[in-house]
Amino acid sequence: MEMPDIRTVLSPRSSEAGDFIEFPKKLYRDCRFYVPWFDRGMQRLFARKSPFFRHSDGEFFVAYHGTTPVGRIALFENRNFNSYTGNRDARFYFFDTENDQHTADALFNLAANWARSRGLTRLIGPQGFSSMAGGGILIQGFDQPPAMTMMGYNYPYYQELLESAGFCKYKDFVSAFLDPRTYQTPEKISRVASIAMKRGGFDLPRIRSRRQMRSMALEIGRLYNESWMDHEEFAPLTEEELLELTNDLTLVIDPKLLQVIRKDGDLAGFVLTFPDLTNALIKAKGKLNPCTLWRILREKRSTRRVIINGLGIHPRYRNNGGTAILYYALEKSVQDLDREVVGADLTQVAETTGLMLADLETLGARIYKRHRVYNLSL
Structure with a gap:
């Protein structure tokens, strides 16, 4: 299959901006669990109106076969985070694609080159602008609804696309149900x-x-x-x-x-x-x-x-x-x-927080969803 053409979202009112917003809605049109971001919120990001862009940078991309969108990805350099932790990370977010390894590989190759051009040494994600934004792809709990846009929903094939592209597990975040x-x-x-x-x-x-x-x-x-x-x-x-x-x-x-x-x-x-x-x-x-x-x-x-x-x-x-x-x-x-x-969803608990996980068990909470953040050394 031919490799897709990847275009940058250059302005909030461009056709690429519209495709970035609408593509996942079409991809998940038959899925009862997908929650899209509000269009206005996405356009605000395209316009760089988020305070994140006062100190950091990012770009948005759409993959096409001809004139048909087949995938999307956002890339961020969180300079505040890198400066605070000593890391040299590029983050990817808003990753969505059809079940096609060629498209996923093309998006991740672009992401790797984007990161290298900035002197960054690791690609990690999905991760948002801060630790308050939900990260990872869903790998367990596909029969459960998401927690609004805090911890999102994706198709099961995402895990294979990432791992076939060379990504390795960085960390899992679990969600627990409490009655x-x-x-x-x-x-x-x-x-x-x-x-x-x-x-x-x-x-x-x-x-x-x-x-x-x-x-x-x-x-x-x-x-x-x-x-x-x-x-x-x-x-x-x-x-x-x-x-x-x-x-x-x-x-x-x-x-x-x-x-x-x-x-x-x-x-x-x-x-x-x-x-x-x-x-x-x-x-x-x-x-x-x-x-x-x-x-x-x-x-x-x-x-x-x-x-x-x-x-x-x-x-x-x-x-x-x-x-x-x-x-x-x-x-x-x-x-x-x-x-x-009748139900409480405790979200975004890192698997590395052993004490918190033990406390959840003590409280009678049951882990029922798992999201995984991946990384790739560059």
Whole structure:
């Protein structure tokens, strides 16, 4: 089969930009689990309006056979991350293609040359702009819906395409299912949390309004920078990136689901729990208009599933009861809603976090999805 022609997305209004957005929708048109990004969000990336592009760089590409799109890929040089970690990585993201090794090889060859031209020594992905963005391709759990766009869905053949192109496993990230109807914090953890709260000056203040939630959004973002600094995928987000991230999160989170831990008035930890809007996002097909917005708001008010994607405790409090309080807050986040929650999806847990995985087992969570990040030495 002939090798595809690969073209760069040069502007948000170019035909290539439209094909980059529409290709995966056509590829997954018969798949009930695929959730596309909103078109406006993608166009914003093409226009380099994300604060990521203040310090880093990236390009978007579409593969064609004649005039027909057959694949796509985005490539990023996260200079903040490389500078912080000492790595020389190029990241790929938004990788989608038909089940054709020639197309996949052509996209990855372009990616390798793009990285080498910048003096980068490793190609890794799928990985987004930061550790908060879900990474990896799905390799287990194809009969399960995704967690909105946080941890995406792909066809099973993606794994073979990557491995046949020479990529090796870097790390797996798992998702675990928790049934809030039967979940109860183990007695030992509850006891430690109770003692820590009484003796250590910890508190779980109730978040009652969206205004109150917005007022502490940036504070939570800053704590994220402090609480995740010992993770391999971490690099501090800039103030502008934190502001964008927290603005996005406050659009979808329900104040009743947000749990924060304070220590003598200072923010010490958080649990970010989101109403699962996956079904509404699938029906939206990437379009944001009055009809799809109404569906999303209706789903937000009625969904009985939640997604937990963001737990953090300041390092100084991990060994004096803070972690136990975090798990107690996790229980409250799924039991304080004004309706019965029948499923909680805990996402993006690295397989290398042995203590966290042991804690999930203790909490009665069941691993049911797995995403894999791959890397290729250049």
